[in-house]
Amino acid sequence: MAEKRGTSSYPGSRVSGVNTDFTPDRAPLRSWLPGFVALAAIWGSSFLFIKVGVAELHPLHLTLYRVAAGAVTLLVVLALLRDRLPREPRIWAHLFVIAALGVAVPFTLFGYGEQRVESMLAGIWNATTPLVVLPMAVLVFRTERLTARRALGLALGFAGVLVVLGVWEGIGGAHFAGQLMCFGAAACYGVAIPYQRRFVAGSTHSGVSLSAAQLLVAMAQLAVVAPLVAGAPPAPTGLSPEVVASVLTLGALGTGLAFVINLRNIRLAGASTASTVTYLIPVFAVLVGAVVLDERVTWHQPVGALIVLLGVAVSQGARKGPLPTPPVEEGPLSTRREHVRSGTPSS
Template sequence: MGASEWFLLLALSVLWGGAFFFGKVAVGELPPLTVVLGRVSLAAVALVAVVHALGGRMPRDLRVWGAFLVMGAINNVIPFSLIFWGQTQIASGLASILNATTPLFAVVFAHVLTRDERMTPARLVGVAVGIGGVVAMIGPQALDGLGTDVLAQAACLGASAVYALAGIYGRRFKAMGVPPLVIAAGQVTCSSVLMLPLVLLVDRPWTLAMPSPAAWGALVGLALACTALAYVIFFRVLATAGATNLLLVTFLIPVSAILLGTLVLGERLEPRHFVGMALIALGLAAIDGRLPAALRSLAGWGAGARATGGQGEE
């Protein structure tokens, strides 16, 4: 990935890092399915309005809308519902660690389902090191609940697997020539259509108490920042860097959350945070290919130096 892709990935990690906080606030007052509907429907209104304000138009091709429908199901409806339900049972720290397994699923799925994103030992090592960095950064105590609330943890892992599939499926939009802004708008619009009957049937929102201003603020933050803006960035990076590299964002989310807490809230960085950041950086470099390339270059330089030295002695 180039500098622009890394910058966008960092921006995406900041936006999605806030989603765990906003989601925890929202599900404190609203059922998970209702939170998902609020998130995607508000984002759909905002994105479609932006598309038209910029002089664009939504596609009329039914094939494209069919792809939007599938993408909305596997990138929004299913994973959002699983994560928000999981967060009603387990802590956000454990949920974010389980979410960090997404690149592992992506490496495996991309190897099986694509021709140009093959599995390599360096990528597998990088994923393992990155997950270790997330655990170190958040703190091993976040794993205290591992093994209890098994269904909630399985839900978060299932969401990670579905996210990985969505990253691979979404590659097709580049070949269709659909701009990232339109993809994001179409995806969340279809997600809203899928969620509405579920919420009406299961949650019956007209029977719920009126949410507090904090819950409304969390929904707006989820919709506009963590969904609308985030998915424009998501599809742009996907088109240029591929699914495996894109889903590295799950390693960067804890880094962003901790740095924001330090800069905005005055929280202190602890030694484990630096250890975690270092491990994540090593994992990212291994998956991106930079670390293996640097090691090969260093090994080649050392072999060349030894050969030159040996010739001089002769």
């Protein structure tokens, strides 16, 4: 059965006439590896920029600014591609839900979480997204089937979550609360991703179009909520250069340039290869946090992260489509589409 034209940068989508619906048999490594590593570095370092941003900004204000920067970036890309925003009210209604669960709430939760935990730990928690996607897809949206292999992968993954939390050391305190906030952000994606697959995946709009619309909706949501909760956002002129640079990098680089790089990686290397960037994101998050911020983690956190990634790999082992790519710091959900045979939706 033929794929429908896509909602994102996954195979089956078309953006400005570029067909990404093929997987090269032997793509030269040098043609896609630099972009692959660059994408992992961009998405993995996003947690560093959040940490820098929340040092001066309320998490809601940080999210508002970064989403606005991302929206402007994608609108420019949209204009260059001579594409347009969706016009159907039904699409905008679903994007309202996806923008809240896939952008506004999780981005803010990561900001709150990183006020309490290390940036590298937030990057580790981001990798748990696929473990939430699968049970939601099976139990709530009924778009997938639970096999023995997937159940084993889920069990391993959640065992890894407990190891990362270090539950044997006790529950409570600001650090534990911060970890729960980061996991809550990943859980939001776990709901938003299968929701998008259920209600928006059949759209004929390009990934750039849906992503730009999603960010515009999220920006409107945050523009209403942020002043009510955190007061008026500070003027950019009152922020330090480091924070301004972090906001612009999170928005423009993390959504605009990263989106273009992701499309190129899929076109050159194929969806399955390109989506394995999932496994490098927490690695870069840990490296950047350790080198730039001199952060330290306890032994059980990287060990738990490895168990989580093993669980993700096991649960995805029988599928031919791409592996799940945790979306939190990778721009809006619409930049990624599930491309599956009968496996877990990609995040």
